[in-house]
Amino acid sequence: MLHHLPVSAYTSREWFEREQRHIFSNTWRYAGFMEDVSEPGQYISVQAGLSNIFIVMGRDRRLRAFHNICRHRGTQLIRAVGKVQKALTCPYHDWTYDLEGNLISVPDEEREFGRLDKSCLGLKPASVDIWKSMLFVHPDPDAGSIMDWFGEVDSLIGPHEPETLPEYEEARNTYEIAANWKIVVENYIDVYHLSHLHSSTLHMYDHAKAEYGFVGPHFTFWEPPVPDYAEDQDSKLPAPRVIPADQNGTWVPMLFPGIGLAASEDGWNVFIVEPVAPDLTRVTNRSRVANASAWAFSKQAARSAHFWSKFGLGGKYEADDATSEDDPMASGDFTSEDIYACEQQQKSLSSPHYEVGPAAVGESPVLTHQDVVLKWLDRQQ
Ligand code: FES
Ligand SMILES: [Fe+2]
Structure with a gap:
C-alpha cells in the first residue's frame, strides 16, 4: 500500500483506465x-x-x-x-x-x-x-x-482577477514527468516537503504558517511571506503586484482533478496535470502578470546576479563542478526539484522492497486526495 492506495494505482493500465472513465470523463x-x-x-x-x-x-x-x-x-x-x-x-x-x-x-x-x-x-x-x-x-x-463544481472554493483561492491580467506568453511551458498523475498531484499538495526539497527555492514564504485543507474534492492552500520578504515587499517582487497592497502571500490550490493554480503577489499561474499513461503525466503551465512592458523591465533586473543574490535564490546544493550542472537539485528551480522527486518516487514503485513509511501531518492532504480518488472510483462503479 502507498498509504490509502495500492501500488498498482500508480502503475497499472487497469487503474489508469478506470480513472479515465470515472474521473476524467466525469469532471470539468x-x-x-x-x-x-x-x-x-x-x-x-x-x-x-x-x-x-x-x-x-x-x-x-x-x-x-x-x-x-x-x-x-x-x-x-x-x-x-x-x-x-x-x-x-x-x-x-x-x-x-x-x-x-x-x-x-x-x-x-x-x-x-x-x-x-x-x-x-x-x-x-x-x-x-x-x-x-x-x-x-x-x-x-x-x-x-461550472459554479456547481468550483463555487465553494471560489473565495478561497486568492483575490486575483485573472481575467484582467494579460498572459505572459514566454512562460508557457508543457513538459512530461515520468510518474503517475497522482504522484504529481500528491507532490503539489504535500506541505511537508516545502521546507526540505525546496529549502533554497521557496524560502520566501512561511511554510509553518500555511493554512490548508479540502473543500469537497478540492485542495486549498495559502501561506504568508516570511517577515524579511514581507518588508518593503513590492521592491522585491520579480514582477509588478497584481493583488491589493494589503493582501500578501501565495495561494496554491489543487482543484480536482489535477487543476493546480499558483497565485501570489505578482502573478497568477496554472499548472494543469494530464495523465498520459500510468507512468507518464503531461504538465502545462501558463501565467498571467500585471502587464507585459512592466514585466519585461523587471525581467531584465531578474537576470542580474545581484537580483538573485538579494533573495539568496540558488540551488539547494551548489554545483561544484561542470558535471553537476545538470543536477536538478542544483538548478535553483523548484519545478526541477519537484520533477526529480516525482520521477524518483515512481521508479521505486517497481521494487519488491518498496514500502511506505508513516505520513507526516503536512502530508495529510496526500492521504485525503487518495480518499477522493477512491470515492470517485467507488461511486461510479
Ligand atoms: S465525412 Fe465520413 S467520417 Fe466524416
Ligand atoms: Fe514542490
Whole structure:
C-alpha cells in the first residue's frame, strides 16, 4: 500500500483506465485560456478522459462545445487549434457542419444516400464554461454551471482577477514527468516537503504558517511571506503586484482533478496535470502578470546576479563542478526539484522492497486526495 492506495494505482493500465472513465470523463476539464477562443470560427480541442471535445465560437460570439466526432463514420473533425470562416468540414468525406453544430452539406447526397434527414445528424453537444479566465469543457451536455463544481472554493483561492491580467506568453511551458498523475498531484499538495526539497527555492514564504485543507474534492492552500520578504515587499517582487497592497502571500490550490493554480503577489499561474499513461503525466503551465512592458523591465533586473543574490535564490546544493550542472537539485528551480522527486518516487514503485513509511501531518492532504480518488472510483462503479 502507498498509504490509502495500492501500488498498482500508480502503475497499472487497469487503474489508469478506470480513472479515465470515472474521473476524467466525469469532471470539468481545463481546455485553455479564454483568449484562445475569442473570435467567431476559432476553435480548440482537448481530450477530456475518453472524449475528445472541441470548443468553437459561433457567429453569434457564443462558445459551444461538441464531441469531436463526425456523425458519418466518426473521424475527428478538427485537430488542435485553428480558425475557420463559416463551417467545419470533415477531412474524410467532406461532410460539413456549421459553427452551431448543424450538418449543412453532404457531398453527392442525392446519389449516395437518396434523401438524408440532416437535422438528426448534427454534432453531439458537450458543455463549455469559463471560470477565472479559463475555458473548461465537460463531456456531458447537461453538466450545468461550472459554479456547481468550483463555487465553494471560489473565495478561497486568492483575490486575483485573472481575467484582467494579460498572459505572459514566454512562460508557457508543457513538459512530461515520468510518474503517475497522482504522484504529481500528491507532490503539489504535500506541505511537508516545502521546507526540505525546496529549502533554497521557496524560502520566501512561511511554510509553518500555511493554512490548508479540502473543500469537497478540492485542495486549498495559502501561506504568508516570511517577515524579511514581507518588508518593503513590492521592491522585491520579480514582477509588478497584481493583488491589493494589503493582501500578501501565495495561494496554491489543487482543484480536482489535477487543476493546480499558483497565485501570489505578482502573478497568477496554472499548472494543469494530464495523465498520459500510468507512468507518464503531461504538465502545462501558463501565467498571467500585471502587464507585459512592466514585466519585461523587471525581467531584465531578474537576470542580474545581484537580483538573485538579494533573495539568496540558488540551488539547494551548489554545483561544484561542470558535471553537476545538470543536477536538478542544483538548478535553483523548484519545478526541477519537484520533477526529480516525482520521477524518483515512481521508479521505486517497481521494487519488491518498496514500502511506505508513516505520513507526516503536512502530508495529510496526500492521504485525503487518495480518499477522493477512491470515492470517485467507488461511486461510479
Ligand atoms: S467520417 Fe466524416 S465525412 Fe465520413
Ligand atoms: Fe514542490
